[in-house]
Amino acid sequence: MSIFFSSVSDVLNAGFDTIIDVRAPSEFAEDHIPGAINLPVLDDAERARVGTIYTQQSPFLARKLGAALVARNAASHIEGPLAEKEGGWRPLVYCWRGGQRSNSFAIILRQIGWRVEVLDGGYKSWRRLVIGMLHDQALPHRLVLIDGNTGTAKTDLLHRVRLLGAQVLDLEGLAQHRGSIFGPMGEQPAQKGFESRLAEVLSRLDPARPVLVEAESSRIGEVTIPARLWRAMCSAPRIDVTAGLPSRARYLAEAYADLTEDVPTMQARLDQLIPLQGHARVKTWREMAEQGAFAALAEALMGQHYDPRYEKSRARHSPDVIADFDLGDLSVGARDEVAGRIVSLLNSCSN
Template sequence: MTQVFTSISDFLAAPFDTLIDVRAPAEFAEDHVPGAINLPVLDDDERARVGTIYVQQSPFLARKVGGALVARNAAAHIEGPLADFEGNWKPLVYCWRGGQRSNSFATILRQIGWRVEVVEGGYKSWRRLVVKSLYDDPLPHKFVLIDGYTGTAKTDLIARVKAQGGQVIDLEGLANHRGSVFGNMGQQPAQKAFESALAVELSKLDPSKPTLVEAESSRIGQLYVPASIWAVMCAAPRIEVTASLSSRAIYLAQAYADIVQDAQLLEDLLTKLIPLQGYERVEAWKDLARAGNFVDLAGGLMAQHYDPRYKRSRAKHAPVVSATIDLCSMDEAARDQAAEQVIKVMNAL
């Protein structure tokens, strides 16, 4: 049997024990339904080989070769990761478009006695739902943006608001990037995978309640914020967080400990600022880094680079600020209290 889904929520709530993506590892790595496991019936090389046979020789021969490969790989999965499943196990399987790969695998599993079903349209049906929610349909959610200079603990406050029961979307967390030249947190997901994760997060939210989102540009690292989300962000009211430069510098030196502890990485990142700030100024920042004076380095970067850019952006776009919260202190207690204030303002807007 095949399963048809008309929304992301329905897809994710389907009553199946395991969601199996049988596409090749490279396809799975680019994007997959969140929560799926990858049990490829053809690996990347095998898929390329079968495709070449299909084009250059004949579809029949491609199916013959592909069928043998699928059977061998299915046997390996049954004897390996599926070995401990009992007879009442109910998996849901999908491939690229709900065709031969998923149906071949499902047929073998059914013969064993497992209650397997296939996603009609495969991954492409999932992708259509994602595109519909992020690009085609207007977003029903009400966003409130948290804004402020670099170092005002906006990302930290988003996490605290969530911990206190507020609705949030952490764009930087989903993008695996902190949104600046120093923002690298490791490899970013592919654009499609970012969008899948974002669509899932949105599907969990109550549109009747406000959702806190950090004020970002339309690009986070190498990834782009989808159109419907960006449109709501541009029209959203803002809560501005303020703090002194000295407090922000101390906070940033701690928040970016992963970078300041890697001397070569920090030097390389500072070098990227030479076209914007000039050799002399960047060398002065590098001297602070070499001396381990990370608080003064953070202060200099904000005063001479980030704060002026923020001011220019604000002057250009003139966003409306609905409320301002001052972090007189940036310790744990102050940030918890600020998160409480943010929730109160969100609910009042």
């Protein structure tokens, strides 16, 4: 039995015990329904083998081999990840188009007695819902941007505001990237995977309440913010946060501890600035990193590179600034205080 959904929210709130993606691991890695687990009925090599036989020999031989492989892999899943599932377990299964792979697996699971449903249209139907939400339809959310120079703890404030009960959209967290050459936080999702994560978060936010978003460029590492969201961000009112350069430098040296513990990687990232800053200046920065002078390096990077670029970018726009908060020494207490003031401001915007 296939089940049809008309929105991202409908899929995510359908109440299935487990969502099972039976596509090959490479397909799953590129994108999948958030929260799904991957139980491939054909792995990448098997899928390629069946496809080759289908095109070069005959569809019949391909289906026969595919059936044997699906049965063998299904047995492994039933004896492994699914071994402890009770009789009332209710999964949703999907493949690429909701065709042979998902239906073959679902038939086997139904024979056991589990209440299985197959996603009508498979992954492609999910992808259409995401595209519709992010690219075709107007976003209903009211965005408020938090903006400020590098090192003003914007991401940290975003997290503190969330803990105080306000709605936030953490784009850098979804992209697994901090938005600069020092930004990678592990492997980034593919563009489709990023959009699925984004659609999931947006679907859970209340359009009647404002959503705090950190000001970003249109690209975060290797992923791109969907155009409709980007336009909404560009026109959104802003909260500016400020702090002195020495305080920002000390904060960044602590916040980027993962990089300060890996000097060769930091120096490799600094080399990316040679086309913009020249060999001599980058050589000085590399020497600072080698000497462990990370606060001084952060101050030099912001004063000579990031702050001028930020001011040049801001001069091209006329943002609607609704508040300006000074973070002082960027201590935990100062960040807590400003986070509280931001929440109060957002609450007033809800009324």
